[in-house]
Amino acid sequence: NALKIATEQKAKFAFTSTSDVYGRNPAVPFSETSDCVLGASTVPRWAYAASKLFDEHLAFAFHEEHGIPVTALRIFGSYGPRQHLSWWGGPQSVFIDAILNNETIPIHGDGLQTRSFTFVTDTVSGILAALESDAASNQILNIGSQREISIVDLAKLIHQLSGATEPLRLEMVPYKQISGRDYEDVRRRIPDTTKAQNLLAFKAQVSLEQGLLQTIEWQRKVRGAARPQAVGV
Numbered sequence: 001n002a003l004k005i006a007t008e009q010k011a012k013f014a015f016t017s018t019s020d021v022y023g024r025n026p027a028v029p030f031s032e033t034s035d036c037v038l039g040a041s042t043v044p045r046w047a048y049a050a051s052k053l054f055d056e057h058l059a060f061a062f063h064e065e066h067g068i069p070v071t072a073l074r075i076f077g078s079y080g081p082r083q084h085l086s087w088w089g090g091p092q093s094v095f096i097d098a099i100l101n102n103e104t105i106p107i108h109g110d111g112l113q114t115r116s117f118t119f120v121t122d123t124v125s126g127i128l129a130a131l132e133s134d135a136a137s138n139q140i141l142n143i144g145s146q147r148e149i150s151i152v153d154l155a156k157l158i159h160q161l162s163g164a165t166e167p168l169r170l171e172m173v174p175y176k177q178i179s180g181r182d183y184e185d186v187r188r189r190i191p192d193t194t195k196a197q198n199l200l201a202f203k204a205q206v207s208l209e210q211g212l213l214q215t216i217e218w219q220r221k222v223r224g225a226a227r228p229q230a231v232g233v
Helices: 002-009 044-066 091-100 120-132 151-162 175-179 194-200 208-226
Strands: 013-018 070-075 105-108 139-143 170-173
Touching (some): 013 120, 044 070, 070 120, 091 105, 091 208, 105 151, 120 139, 120 194, 139 194, 170 175
Parallel strands (some): 013 070, 070 139, 105 170
8 A cells, every 4th residue: 555655656765674674594684685584484583584475576566567766675674762671572572571670581592592682763764864865775784783792792792881780590492382383583683784875875873782772771761651650648
């Protein structure tokens, strides 16, 4: 429907895809021309990536048929204040919550899988740059930070930055225990952002430490606001 409206208005169409489309391709960092290696359709874990790839193909089909400029932005691990406070918000959200509540941090799998995390202001800057630049038309672009960190090291970093006085406690949770069925994880997911740098002059500016500090402070305030207030009698 959105593509049809863009066609009617002869408008540029930019949308967010996902880094998940690269799937289990082992050749990192991923450039926009890297292969998308997904698992079997019987494994539900790949449904999200498949849906985003469909979006990309649909958008480029509209470009071919109707001539509207389209841009697909593959987002890598965006996070920050106002993120969802469950696993939908990403591991950092769950880890921060666990540390603030002096709880054990759940680590899915062995925790050695690596990711890159991009602070929300950098994500927004990348999206705006793509919207405002004709150079982004009919392109796929990676938007993200190139810093790679393991999930275990992410938990350790958040624990350090939070100023927690309790020792760090980790619990390794087997994938089978999470959903009751087989799960295929991605061992490494890191972007090559050379194309975005060349076309849009985009490069993530906020360090992981800076972004996590802001996010921890926001979650601390949210947690405090959610507490029941004492009533004097």
